[in-house]
Amino acid sequence: MKACVLVLGLGLALVLTVCAARSPYQAVLQHSRIRGRLQGPNVCAMQQIKGTDKKYFTNCKQWYHRKICGKPTVITYECCPGYEKIPGEKGCPAALPLVNIYNTLGVVGASTTQMYTDRAKLREEIEGPGSFTFFAPSNEAWAALPTEILDALVSNVNIELLNALHYHMVNRRLTSEELRHGSSFASMYQDFHVHIHHYSNGIVTVNCARLIKPDQHATNGIVHVVDRVITAVSNNVHTLIDVDEDLETLRTAIAATGLTAMLEEEGQYTIFAPTDEAFEKIPQETLNRILGDPVALKDLLNYHILKHMHCAESIVSGTPMETLQGTVLEVGCDGDQMTLNGKAIITKKDQLGTNGVIHYINELLIPDSAKTLLELAEGSAVATATKLFVEAGLSPHLTGSEPLTMLAPLNDAFKGSVTMTPGIKKLMTNHIVKEQLSSKALYHGQELETLGGLKLRVFVYRNSLCIENACIAAHDKTGRYASMFTVDKVLAPPMGTIMDVLKADDRFSLLVGAIQTAGITELLNQQGALTFFAPTNDAFNKISFTCVLRYHLGEGMLVSGGVGSHTRVQPLQGEKLELGVRNYTVYVNKVPVADADLMATNGVVHAINSIIRPLPPKVEREQADGPAAPLRSAASSRVSSDQSRPGQSSPGQTCSDYQSESLTHRFHYTATT
Numbered sequence: 001m002k003a004c005v006l007v008l009g010l011g012l013a014l015v016l017t018v019c020a021a022r023s024p025y026q027a028v029l030q031h032s033r034i035r036g037r038l039q040g041p042n043v044c045a046m047q048q049i050k051g052t053d054k055k056y057f058t059n060c061k062q063w064y065h066r067k068i069c070g071k072p073t074v075i076t077y078e079c080c081p082g083y084e085k086i087p088g089e090k091g092c093p094a095a096l097p098l099v100n101i102y103n104t105l106g107v108v109g110a111s112t113t114q115m116y117t118d119r120a121k122l123r124e125e126i127e128g129p130g131s132f133t134f135f136a137p138s139n140e141a142w143a144a145l146p147t148e149i150l151d152a153l154v155s156n157v158n159i160e161l162l163n164a165l166h167y168h169m170v171n172r173r174l175t176s177e178e179l180r181h182g183s184s185f186a187s188m189y190q191d192f193h194v195h196i197h198h199y200s201n202g203i204v205t206v207n208c209a210r211l212i213k214p215d216q217h218a219t220n221g222i223v224h225v226v227d228r229v230i231t232a233v234s235n236n237v238h239t240l241i242d243v244d245e246d247l248e249t250l251r252t253a254i255a256a257t258g259l260t261a262m263l264e265e266e267g268q269y270t271i272f273a274p275t276d277e278a279f280e281k282i283p284q285e286t287l288n289r290i291l292g293d294p295v296a297l298k299d300l301l302n303y304h305i306l307k308h309m310h311c312a313e314s315i316v317s318g319t320p321m322e323t324l325q326g327t328v329l330e331v332g333c334d335g336d337q338m339t340l341n342g343k344a345i346i347t348k349k350d351q352l353g354t355n356g357v358i359h360y361i362n363e364l365l366i367p368d369s370a371k372t373l374l375e376l377a378e379g380s381a382v383a384t385a386t387k388l389f390v391e392a393g394l395s396p397h398l399t400g401s402e403p404l405t406m407l408a409p410l411n412d413a414f415k416g417s418v419t420m421t422p423g424i425k426k427l428m429t430n431h432i433v434k435e436q437l438s439s440k441a442l443y444h445g446q447e448l449e450t451l452g453g454l455k456l457r458v459f460v461y462r463n464s465l466c467i468e469n470a471c472i473a474a475h476d477k478t479g480r481y482a483s484m485f486t487v488d489k490v491l492a493p494p495m496g497t498i499m500d501v502l503k504a505d506d507r508f509s510l511l512v513g514a515i516q517t518a519g520i521t522e523l524l525n526q527q528g529a530l531t532f533f534a535p536t537n538d539a540f541n542k543i544s545f546t547c548v549l550r551y552h553l554g555e556g557m558l559v560s561g562g563v564g565s566h567t568r569v570q571p572l573q574g575e576k577l578e579l580g581v582r583n584y585t586v587y588v589n590k591v592p593v594a595d596a597d598l599m600a601t602n603g604v605v606h607a608i609n610s611i612i613r614p615l616p617p618k619v620e621r622e623q624a625d626g627p628a629a630p631l632r633s634a635a636s637s638r639v640s641s642d643q644s645r646p647g648q649s650s651p652g653q654t655c656s657d658y659q660s661e662s663l664t665h666r667f668h669y670t671a672t673t
Helices: 024-039 060-065 101-107 111-119 123-127 139-143 147-154 157-167 237-242 245-257 260-264 276-280 284-291 294-302 373-378 383-391 395-399 422-429 498-503 506-518 521-525 545-551 634-638 655-672
Strands: 003-008 015-020 043-049 055-057 071-079 132-137 184-186 193-198 204-206 209-218 221-226 269-274 319-322 328-334 337-340 346-353 356-361 405-409 447-449 455-460 465-467 483-487 530-535 553-555 567-569 577-582 585-588 591-600 603-608
Touching (some): 024 043, 024 071, 043 060, 111 157, 237 245, 245 269, 245 276, 383 405, 383 422, 506 530, 506 545, 530 591, 545 553
Parallel strands (some): 269 356
Antiparallel strands (some): 184 193, 193 204, 346 356, 455 465, 591 603
C-alpha cells in the first residue's frame, strides 16, 4: 500500500500528490514522472547519455548533475510505462490496451525477440493461457550478440533457441515491486534460476542485464525489456575461477589462504579477479613477500572482494564500497568503462556465478595492511620525506617487520631543497617512533620514544592532534607491521628549556636580559608546560617586564597546529589571551606570531615582534585576526598606581599601568555604550 502526502507549492496554484514509492525503482520512476509533468499527463523525464542509446529514469542527483558515469546527459521525455500518446492531445493520456505477451513484445521495442519466438515455436505458448514473466532482450541486445553465438542459437531453433527463450521466462507474473534484491526465481528452462538485483539507485538487473523497460503489462503476464541476452548460471564463483586459465596465480593464492570454502558457499559477493598479467606487474620481491605471508595474502585477497554483489550496470557514479578486508574501494564508471579507485583496469565484466559476480582486472590492488612502511610512504604525498628516509640509511627499518610508526611530513613542510647531512640524518631518525601506533589511541601528555632515542610529547587539542610541533594532517596508514602518520611540519624536537631556546637565538638578546632583570629565569628553566609568546628585540621598549612577561606566558603547551577559531590561553598574569589563525599566520590578541613552535623541554616559544596588550571587551569576542590598535581615553588617568602587585613594580611603566589598559578599555566600552 502506498502512503500519500499532499504537498502545496508556495506561490503556485498547484497541488501535487506524491505517493511514497514502494521500491527504489518506483522511487526513481516517481521522480521521473514529477520532472515530466509539465509535458503533460503520464510523461516521464529520461536521461540519455550523449552519443549513445542508453537511457535512465532520472533520480534527484542525476537530474541536477546531468551526468551518468561521468558523461553528460540530455533530457528526453517519453510516455511512462503503460501509457501512450493520442494525436492532438498533450502528454500520454491513454492507457495502453492490454494484449498478450506476444503482441506486447512488438509494442515495447522487442520485435526481434518476438520474431525469434515465432522461429522457436514459442508464439502459441505466450499467446495462450497462463501467467508469465518474460525478460525480453531488446532489439539492440540481440544485435550485440557475437555472430557465432547467435548463429548457434538460430541454426537449431527447436532446441537451443527455445531453451534460450525459456530461460528468459518465469512461470508467474512478477512486477518490479516483487523483483527484490538478492532474490532468484526458477526459469522455464530446466528450472535454472534467474538472479535478481534491485539496487538503491533504482536500477534492477536480471543476471546482470539491466531492465530498461520494466512493468510492461500483458493479459497473460508481464514483460520486462532487458539490455542483453542472458545465459544460464550453474556454477559458483570458485568454480568459475578454478577453470579459467588466466587466473592461475589467483587460484593458488585462494587455496593457500583457505578462502575456497567461502567462495563455494551461498553468498552475494563481488570479486575483482586479478589476472596472471596483473600479478606479473608487481615487483617480484614484493610479490614473493606477500605470497609468503599468509596474513598479508589474505588481506590482499579480501581487498578484492566486496561484501555485496554489484553488476556493472548498477554503477552510475563513483561510490565507496566496503571490502571483506574492512576498507573501501571507490567503484565507479567512465562511460562504458567500470573503474576502481578512478582507474579503468577492468577488462571483463559480469561473469556471473550462483553466489556472486566476477569482474576481471589487469592490475593488482594491494591494501595498506599488506604493505611495508616504505610502500606506505611511496603511495602518499610525502615523496620528499621518503627520499630523505632512504638517504638517511633507514631503509632496513622501513622494509622490515619491526613495529614502528613513521611521522612523515608533507612535501610542503620542507622549504626548498634538502640535502643529506649528519643533522638531517639524525632528524629523520627522530621521525620514526619505536612502536606501531594508532592516532586514535594517543593521549595528551603521552611520550613516544624515537629510533634516535628522543622522547616526543603528544598534545591533544579540540580539533588537532600533535606530536611536538607537528600535527597529524591525514588519516593513519596502517601497514603489515608498521604505521604512518602524515604530519604538517618537520618535527622540531625540544633542545633545552625555554631559557635555553631564548639564549640560543640572537633575536631574544634583549628579552633574555629583561628576564634576568625581572627575576623569572628560574621559572623558565624549571620543569613544566608553558607557552611563551616571546617579544623579539624589535618589540622592545622601556616598560615593566615582570608583569608584561607574565602576560606573555601561558599556562599549558599550545603549538601552532592546535590553534583554532577563538582559542584561548590563560596567561600567568592578566586576562585570557585570544588566539586565531588567518592566512596561515597565528595571531595572539591581534599580534602576529613571527616564528612559531620553538620547542623546549618545558614548553614552547612563539616569537612575536610586538608586545601583547589586553584586548577591549568588544574585540575579545571577535576572532583575533589582525594587529591591535590600543584604545586611549581620559579614563586611563583615573586608574591609580597603587593597584600594582607587591614586588612587581620597576622603573618606567608599572604593572598597574600596563594592567590599567584592560580596565581603561572596559571603562571606555561601558561609557560609550
